[in-house]
Amino acid sequence: MRMRRKTLAISITDGVVTVKAPRTTSVEYIEDFVGRKSDWIQKKLAEHSRKTAYLRSVLDYASVLYRGEQHVISDTSEFKRIKCENGILYLPQKYAEKDGGKAAVCAWYKRTAAKELEARLNEISAATSLAYKTFRLTNARTKWGSCDGDCNIRLNWRLVMLPPYLIDYVIVHELAHTKHHDHSAEFWRTVGSFYSEYKAARNALKTYSVLTSLYR
Ligand SMILES: [Zn+2]
Helix, strand or coil: CCCCCCEEEEECCEEEEEEECCCCCCHHHHHHHHCCCCHHHHHHHHHHHHHHHHHHHHHHHCCCEECCCCEEEEECCCCCCCEEECEECCCEEHHHHHHHHHHHHHHHHHHHHHHHHHHHHHHHHHHCCCCCCEEEEEECCCEEEEEEECCCEEEEHHHHHHHHHHHHHHHHHHHCCCCCCCCCCCHHHHHHHHHCCCHHHHHHHCCCCHHHCCCC
């Protein structure tokens, strides 16, 4: 990327290396810069593939992530509806035959999310005295949640894939926006007063960002 900037910068997001350089910088200089950073780049990319390796079978739709735990998908003629227990998601044959079960699993996720996320939102809202107006699930591409100026909260249905402590973090984050509609220091103080480990949760959440591309 050539930009109107004064310095060279290199960043890695979701396994993609980006170098931002001033328009006038020569290709040789950029190559040399990247070369000098190659150890760091290799380390970051290895880290990324290690993290996504854990999610590989989820990304391949061979297993599902539910509340932070992987469940392998197993076709069954025993049940009529999807059932998720003991590390296995039982997928009725009729769904499996259609599209590998993708649509049915997606619908199951959304049903589960509608119930579980709203219940948890209400529990945390009551415990923190942070009130919201309406709740809806979203299919957002990058965001886990949002809270608009009227205190309407939206949560990405894929949140049910995450470990409960991260679901709680996102809910606390959005509820804190009912008091502060920005990411000011006061906002983070409010988050921290209800969820002290929020910095660790924010970082952990990044490792799951790849999941927002699933079931599109
Ligand atoms: Zn926010």
